[in-house]
Amino acid sequence: MDGKSGIFLVCATVAWVAVAYKVAALARNPRNLNLWALTLCIALPAAGFTMAVPAVYSAVSRLFGVPNLASLLVYSCIVGYSFTALIMLMLWHMPAAEALPRAKVLVFCYGLVLVAMAVLFAASGATVDEPSDFDDVYGPRPVGGTFLLVYVTAFAFGLGVAAWRSLQFAARVARSDGRPWLRRGLRLVAVGSIVALGYCLGKGGYVIAAWLGTRLPALSDAGTLCACLGALVITTGFTVPSWGPRLSAGVEKIGRARSYLRLYPLWHAMYEAMPEIALDPPASRRADLRMLRDLDFALYRRVIEIRDARLALAPYLAPVDEAAVPAGRGDRRDAATREAVRLRDALARLRAAGPGPRPAPPTAVAGATPPARPHDDADLATDLGFLGRVSSALRRLPPATTTVDVSSGTPVGG
Template sequence: MHDIAYPVAALVSSTALAYKLLDLRKDPDNPVLRSLCATLACAAFGFIAATPAIYLPVSTALGLDNLGKLVVHGSLIAFSVCVQRMLLMWNDPPEIALPRARRRVIAGAIVLLAMVVLLTLAPINDSTAEHFTETYATTPYIAEYLLLYVTAVGTGLAEIARLCWRFAKVAGRPWLVRGLHLTAVGAAITLGYCLTRGIYVIARNMDIRLDLLADSSSAFAALGGALVSLGLVLPALGPRLSATARWFGHLRAYHQLFPLWLAVYNAMPDIALDPPKHPKRARWRLTKLHYRLYRLVIEIRDARHALREHLSSEIADGARTLAAQAGATAEQQEAAAEASMLRAALTAVGQVAEIASSGDLLEQQTPIGGSDHVGELTWFVEVARAFNHPPVEREAVGPLRPLAMAAKAMEEQQ
């Protein structure tokens, strides 16, 4: 388990550190970023040092034997102290946060000093053991060392979970709240590492072997540590994730709307504020995507307004009936009706008499879509889906014939 869990946790925490180091490079004087990078560095170093493929050769080469474990354990204690200090500095005013943070730093230093003393007194310099706890759980001074270590780290993790959950209630910003919750969950999971290790050491000294606890503890440490590292960077990373998701959403909407826009542009070129030199290729121009999507919505709406005298209610009723028979929702039925009217109206531009004879014209058009750009975009995307994939009816009659004719005409134009 160690061979898999710790390298994965090391990769996650190192990636989080690298991400924040890029921000620190842009703003090297930011104390919050410096503190966060130091915190993530402790986690990354601890998990890298705990990886057997790294820990064993380095310890042997440096002649540290199992004293190298002090580096691993010390890194996790330092990580716990750094997270607590950072959370206090984030949330409380300096006059309150500084004394509390100082007490935690002093407590961590005392624990580390005691661990150094215990490890120095323990007779463990004869070999380098891959499974330190399992090998030395009953060795003099090591049981005390291990129990002090897991107690100190566990207390810190419980405090991290408590502080994160408390601060999340007043954080306000959504991604900050999510980051605090994720950090709290990660700390709670890592607490399982401390509990399983502590119980294992106590049981071994009572001549009870609970090897399953020893095997599972590294999974708790790796998963919890990775979640804490992600939680610490999520407030900064989250808005960028949201922006990326919005961009892909805009890209999808743009590609769905474009065939409808191209159809109305081919029939009514004057609707375009900035006519493209190559209309069909414009679909693959992805620069200024938000603006281009905004223009598509406006220009489609303007075209619809210009076509209002050509919109037939009979065609809309026929499309609505087909959509209902296909099991479409009420909104999809309305979108299908709108798309059918637009197809027929675009075909009938300049042929008012012909379109009038196919059914009753809509005398007055009520506002369509939402009351803002987002609502209009949502509506026209639904209309574009129906426009791009019109219903196929082998025996189309009455008001459906203009729809079929329009579909065929548009395919020939494209």
Template sequence: MIQTLHAFCAVAAGVSFCYMLHALWRDRDDPALRYLCACFGLSATSFTLLVPAVWVRMDGLLGVPNISALLAMSSVTCLVFGQQIALQYWTHPPAEARRRARRRMAVCGLVLTAMAVLFTCLDPSVQRPRDFSVYYGHSPYYFAYLVLYISVYTTGEVIIARTAWRHARATENVYLRRGLRFLAVGAWLTLGYSAIRIVNLFGPRLGFDFSHRDEISWVFGNTGSLLTMLGFTFPGWGPRLSLANRWRANLLRYHRLYRLWATMHRAVPEIALFPPRRRIHDVLKLGELEFRLYRRVIEIRDGQLALLPYADEAAVAAEAEAAGRAGLDAAGVRAIAAATAIRTAVDRRRAGLPPRQKPALPAPAGPPGADLDSEIAELLRVSRALSRPAPATHKPPTPTAPPSPCGARPVPRPDDEADAA
């Protein structure tokens, strides 16, 4: 399982590296992007080296047993410093960020040198790609090596977590704020890796052994790393995700309004600017969605306005009063009244009854100050009310003359199309 997790994290880091490299190509003067590219490249390298097959292959290629351990830990050390530097460029003026970056790079160089010296003194001649830390935990050189590595790693993650969380509360950019919070949570989560490593390091010297729990440390470390990748990249692709969600919501609302629109179009065919030839064409057409959704709302309102003189005002008033007594709110009462007006107007028009010259009902409209989203929500409530069975008191008038088709081909009913399909 852990090896699969290493491989998954390596792929995720590689994808993040390519994404950040593309961002750097568009904005080559951004130093934070340069450091983030390096961080994701180092992350992909470290996770790849932890895969046993790659570990053994790299050792054979360089001719040094377990050199992959040093390379992987050195990569993690560099990326921890690189992440701190990237945050400095996000949160400080360029001159101050450069000064802080130089200081961190100097410390990183000293740490890497010390790790290399301690690893050489360890002389890990027995290749242990799966349990390197447990196998060499008794060595004083490895003890010093791991104390140095865990201290730098833990300190760096605490700095990252605190910096990200503090600035997440200060920024007004919602995507940057979420990204920083993902980053902070991921950094705090990696401390579970540090805690288990410290316990495994000092446990044998204090008389207890938790080496059999070593794999749990990787769950904390890898999960935290995935969240930090998400945090650093989210400000870039988060807005696109919101646009995709908006498009999906508009698509659902557009098709949920079809039944109401079709009712309007069968009664008043001239409302349609671009009437679909068949329902399937309306379903498969995905372009210009916002325009088509806007047109659908306008055409439904035009249909309501055209049918208003035919509506049975007494039936509308009675249904609205009944809805109020049933405890519906103002929006629900308006939806019931509008659905009753449409139902009675269609029946009266089909029966050939003449329209009223001065209808007493107000022109159809949403709540005061409504925007397009409120209009759509109002019409969806009307559509649901219209789809319910007509009340028992509703008696369609007897036709006195054949209805006028107005020279337009009616839109198929949704139920008919479902049967045909």
């Protein structure tokens, strides 16, 4: 198998997977006209790429007894895709009563193109099967080249209008409901259509150059590459509105799980000093991981328990001496690291104080920076980011050397 056949197989496989995905949706909603059009938009190029594989190409010729019949079928599928895409885009952004009459006109035009292609193919004299080189062998001939030019012209028209309509519809979506994945999908369809226009230019340029006496097979090969790349991008664009939101939800869930795990060092340090903050304390680290099954509740409780613990630590919090704060990148000391130092020292003072009444708030250290603003009133998303950085900084800090004079509450040492 040569490289071109491998590319065709990859494109066909991706497209057929997308078709299967849409057929499953059709089984649940068989009367959805938009879904039928979308499925056909993906199935037509899938069939085209499949028949373009040399082994399948030759099998089609043997089955029907017509050499190179697969070329006519492949190009008919590709042109059919471009017209179907226009119909689908009309169904997406205008009422069916308005779109269907226009769709009938496009179907009629597609029929005329098919008839012209069939007549030219029959008159081309393509009697020797050329699974990999049909365009190179018959394109330089007057009738065969005209057949190819009719094909690429119709295809280019469909691609150009599809790109324009997709961008137009994407802008409308952005102004109205702002569905991000539909907007992205439409833009991908536009990009893929523009890339695929390179195929039309390459094939058309090859034919015209051959008629002028110059063979440029590299131009034809570059066009084929544009077709394959454009097809992959277009297929992604057509399907991403359905699976994109699930991807976003999955990424968001992974982010929440990461935040939950990132908060563990801070929460665990506070829990060891103040076990009463935990509503349902896990028996072990493994048990804590099982809380991920109810992630939203677990994450919310973790933030609330850290907030409660910080409030309880208020009498033990003292301003931080800047010299005690480890420097980060570029000798910078950020707020999260300062807060981690304050909490580490406050927890040390709490443990040193032992049971009994809480001491008065410690006096300020000369030359120390003021305490960081409490984040108890911040929204959850803000707290997650800040507390996550605090937790990471706390995990990297060395143990505190601060003790406390229980009688006065004044910090001594470190």
